Amino acid sequence: MVTDFTPWVSLTGGILIGLSAVLLMAFHGRVFGATGILAGVLNPAGSSDFAWRAWLLAGMVSGPLAFRLLMGEMPAIDVPVSTGALIVGGFIVGLGVTFGSGCTSGHGVCGMARLSRRSITATITFMITTAITVYVVRHVFGGL
Template sequence: MIEMDWIWGLIGGLTIGCGGAVYLLGNGRIMGASGIIGGLVDGSGRHEWADRMAFLAALIIAPALVVYFSGSIAQTNLTGNIVMVVLAGLLVGLGTRIGNGCTSGHGVCGISRLSPRGIVATLVYIAAGALIVVALRAMFGGL
C-alpha cells in the first residue's frame, strides 16, 4: 500500500501542474507565484490587479478548504524556531527576485515548456537548497 504522503504529493503536483496549464491557456502568461504577487507589491501589475488578487485569494482559500473538508491539518516537520522560519521566508523571497521566478514559474511551468532558463534555474535552486540544509544541519545540529 502507498503511504498517504505520496498520494497527497501526487494530488498536489497534479493540481499545480493543471493550474499552471489552465493559467497559461487562459491568460497567455506563466503562473509564477512570485511574479504575480510581486506585481501587486511593486505596482507593476496594476492593470491586472483583479487577476492577481484572485490568484492570491485562491492560494489562501484552497488550503483552507482542504482543512475544512478533511477536518485536519497536515502534520509537518517545521521547526519551532520562528527566527529561522522568518529568515527562510525572507531568503526565499530574495531568491525569487534574484532568480526572476520561483518554483511554480521555473520548476513547474518552465520545465514543462522545456525552457532552458527554467531548467537551469530549477537545478540551481534545488542544489542551493540542498547545500543550505546541509550547512544549517552542520551548524545547528538539525532544523
C-alpha cells in the same frame, strides 16, 4: 529530525499546481510564477491584471479550508525551525527570486515545461542549493 512523506497529498498538490499552471496559460497567456503573481497584487499595474492575480492568491490561501472540508480537520503544520530562521530564510528566498528572475513555480513548473534553458539552469541551481542547505542545517547545525 524526521520528515514525514505523504505521497497521496503530495501527488494531489502537484496535480493541482500543474493544472493551475496549464489553465493560467490557456486562459490568460501567463506563466504561473507565484512570486510574480504576489508582486502584481502588491503593486498592481492594471485593474484587469489585478483581478485574476487576487483570485489566484485567494485560492492559494483558502487551500487549508478546502482541506478541512474534505478531511474534517485542518492540515497538520509542523515548522521545525525558529521564527528567526523563517525570517532569515524568507529574506534569502526573496533575494534569490529577485536575482534568479523568478521562483520555483515559474522556473520549475512552467519554464522547464517550455524547455527554457534559463529555467532549467535555475531549477538545477534550486535543487543543488536545497540539497546543500538541508544537509548543512540537519547535519552540521543539528536542525536549528
